[in-house]
Amino acid sequence: MSSQVEPTRETAPAIGQRTAAAIARQSWYTNVSARFVLDELTLPSWLAGVFALVIYWGLPLGMSFIDGTLISVAQSQELNAALAGPRPLQSVLAFFLLGAKTDNSQFYLLDRSHFLFSILTGLGAAVAVSILRRLSSAPAALYRRGLPVADADFLRRNEAFFRALGNHPLGRIASLILASGVFLVFFYFYRNPGYHYWWGSDIHGRAGLVLAAVEFVMVYFATQSVFLILAGAAMIAGMFQKGVELRPFLADRCNGLGPIGNLILMLWLIALIGAMAVYVTMGLGYLGIERMPIAWALALVATLVIPFVAIVPLVATVRATLRARDAQLRRIEDRLDERYAKAIAPQAASDNASDGGDDFGQLKEVYEFLCDLNIWPFNPRALTVIILAYALQAYATIREFVGQGS
Numbered sequence: 001m002s003s004q005v006e007p008t009r010e011t012a013p014a015i016g017q018r019t020a021a022a023i024a025r026q027s028w029y030t031n032v033s034a035r036f037v038l039d040e041l042t043l044p045s046w047l048a049g050v051f052a053l054v055i056y057w058g059l060p061l062g063m064s065f066i067d068g069t070l071i072s073v074a075q076s077q078e079l080n081a082a083l084a085g086p087r088p089l090q091s092v093l094a095f096f097l098l099g100a101k102t103d104n105s106q107f108y109l110l111d112r113s114h115f116l117f118s119i120l121t122g123l124g125a126a127v128a129v130s131i132l133r134r135l136s137s138a139p140a141a142l143y144r145r146g147l148p149v150a151d152a153d154f155l156r157r158n159e160a161f162f163r164a165l166g167n168h169p170l171g172r173i174a175s176l177i178l179a180s181g182v183f184l185v186f187f188y189f190y191r192n193p194g195y196h197y198w199w200g201s202d203i204h205g206r207a208g209l210v211l212a213a214v215e216f217v218m219v220y221f222a223t224q225s226v227f228l229i230l231a232g233a234a235m236i237a238g239m240f241q242k243g244v245e246l247r248p249f250l251a252d253r254c255n256g257l258g259p260i261g262n263l264i265l266m267l268w269l270i271a272l273i274g275a276m277a278v279y280v281t282m283g284l285g286y287l288g289i290e291r292m293p294i295a296w297a298l299a300l301v302a303t304l305v306i307p308f309v310a311i312v313p314l315v316a317t318v319r320a321t322l323r324a325r326d327a328q329l330r331r332i333e334d335r336l337d338e339r340y341a342k343a344i345a346p347q348a349a350s351d352n353a354s355d356g357g358d359d360f361g362q363l364k365e366v367y368e369f370l371c372d373l374n375i376w377p378f379n380p381r382a383l384t385v386i387i388l389a390y391a392l393q394a395y396a397t398i399r400e401f402v403g404q405g406s
Contacts, residue, residue, distance in 0.1 A: 028135040029228055030167040038129060045133075049126025056218055057118035060200070060211045064108035067205025071109045108199045108207070113286045120277045121218060127270045128225040134266065135232040138259040139239060145256045149243035158238045166231030171224065179220035186212035189287050198287065233267060233309050236260060237316035244317075246324040248369075254377045255321055261377030264317070267310035268386045274306045275393040283400045296401055303394050314377075321375045332367045336360070 027035055037043050043051075064070045071079070082091035096110065108114075139159065142148060148155060186200075190208035195201050200208025244255070252258030282290045282299045289295050339360045376383070 028132055028163060028166070028232060030163075031224070034132075034224075038133065043129070045126045045130040048129040049122040049124075052125035052218075053118055053122030056121045056214055057115065059214055060114075060207050061108060063205065063207035063210045064199050067199075067207050069107055069199035069204045069207060071107045075107060075110065106198050111199065113280055113284045116280045116284070117277060117286075120273055120280065124222070124270060124273045124277070127266055127273060128222075128229065131229055131232070131263065131266045131270060132225065134259070134263045135228070135235070138263045139236070141259040142239070142256070145247070145250070147245050147247065147256050148239055149245060150239070150241065154242065155239065158241075159235055162231045162235035162238065165234075166228040168227075171227040175220045175223040175227070178223050179216045182219045183212050183216040186215050195287065229267070229270070230309060233313045236263070236313035240316045240320035244320040244324055246321070246328060248373055254374060255324075257317060257321070257377035260313070260317060264310055264314050265378055265382060265386070267313070268307075268383065268390070271306045271310055272386060272390050272393065275303055275390055275397065278302055279393055279397045279400070282397060290400075299397065300401060303397050307390060317377050318375055321377075325370055325373055325375065329367065329370055332363055332370070336363050336367065339363070 027039055029035060029038070037048075061070070079092070079095055082088060082095050085091050096112070096115075139155075143155065150158075186208070189195050189198065190200055190202050190212055192201075193203075196203050198208070200211050202208060244257070247256045250256040250258075252261075254261050278299045282296065285291075343360070374380075
């Protein structure tokens with residue numbers, strides 16, 4: 001017979017403190033370089049995004065400057081004229097966003113798709129770093145509050161299983177294979193005579209080769225982050241498998257689930273960034289990739305599947321909160337029904353008609369309070385904005401696909 005003591009409302013915080021202390025010591029990632037940069041150096045999330053932007057856009061920028069493919073003479077003259085004009089800011093924005101009028105050949109500074117993808121890479125890196133850190137800190141915050149109903153052993157096994165899954169060596173092998181495939185694609189662009197118009201062609205210098213190497217690094221670490229985030233999302237869902245304590249009066253007004261709610265919002269945000277990256281690649285196009293059927297198949301699958309990284313833990317959290325709320329409502333319903341039956345009984349004496357009246361009113365107030373309780377782990381208006389943005393982005397991608405086929 002097991003000696004495991006089931007947590008109660010009184011003992012849960014103490015048990016949660018021990019669980020948090022046991023689990024929070026471990027990082028969500030086991031990669032030595034990631035632990036050094038994110039844990040030892042405590043690199044801020046925004047700085048990680050800036051660093052990714054500098055690598056992804058800055059290194060090819062420097063090499064294209066050396067190769068002389070940064071900007072053409074005609075484009076440089078047009079840019080100088082825009083700066084000297086009556087509306088320099090508007091003219092410069094139009095120059096970079098709409099392209100040059102005098103010479104529209106693809107020099108580096110006018111590679112709009114690459115620039116926008118670089119911005120999204122920086123944003124994605126910043127959000128991914130924040131998520132990876134929260135995958136350790138957010139569950140620990142809930143353990144300290146004693147919110148998960150599951151016992152400490154279950155929670156430890158849940159975290160250990162999904163941490164091992166996210167850091168599995170097969171994931172690193174898959175990342176290497178995908179990164180190598182992307183490197184070979186860009187190396188093909190670099191060497192193929194059909195792409196001499198492109199700033200990265202080997203006819204101009206080595207900028208294209210540098211870009212291929214940068215793409216390799218970006219895809220490797222991006223896919224590693226994806227595996228870790230997917231495993232983390234599944235871990236969050238598993239944490240609520242056995243339910244959650246209802247704490248409606250905690251300061252976050254989300255039943256104490258605010259740390260998990262913030263994490264889920266970050267998951268929605270990175271899903272939105274991923275959808276935008278798909279649109280930039282397929283909608284604006286890059287080196288003919290947008291004309292490949294396999295690319296469109298992958299893009300559509302990604303657009304439809306990416307949101308589930310946020311949907312799965314969100315559904316698990318809301319369902320656990322609903323179960324806890326409904327259990328409380330059922331207790332009150334029984335007591336309300338009992339008092340209601342006594343109140344309408346014909347044999348009830350008039351001098352006892354007010355018995356339990358105050359109790360009935362209090363129970364009714366608690367019942368109504370629970371019915372109006374926020375079951376979301378965050379302000380639902382924030383989620384509405386992100387979902388609408390994602391839906392618009394998905395619509396734009398699908399519309400581009402339909403346009404390609406017509």
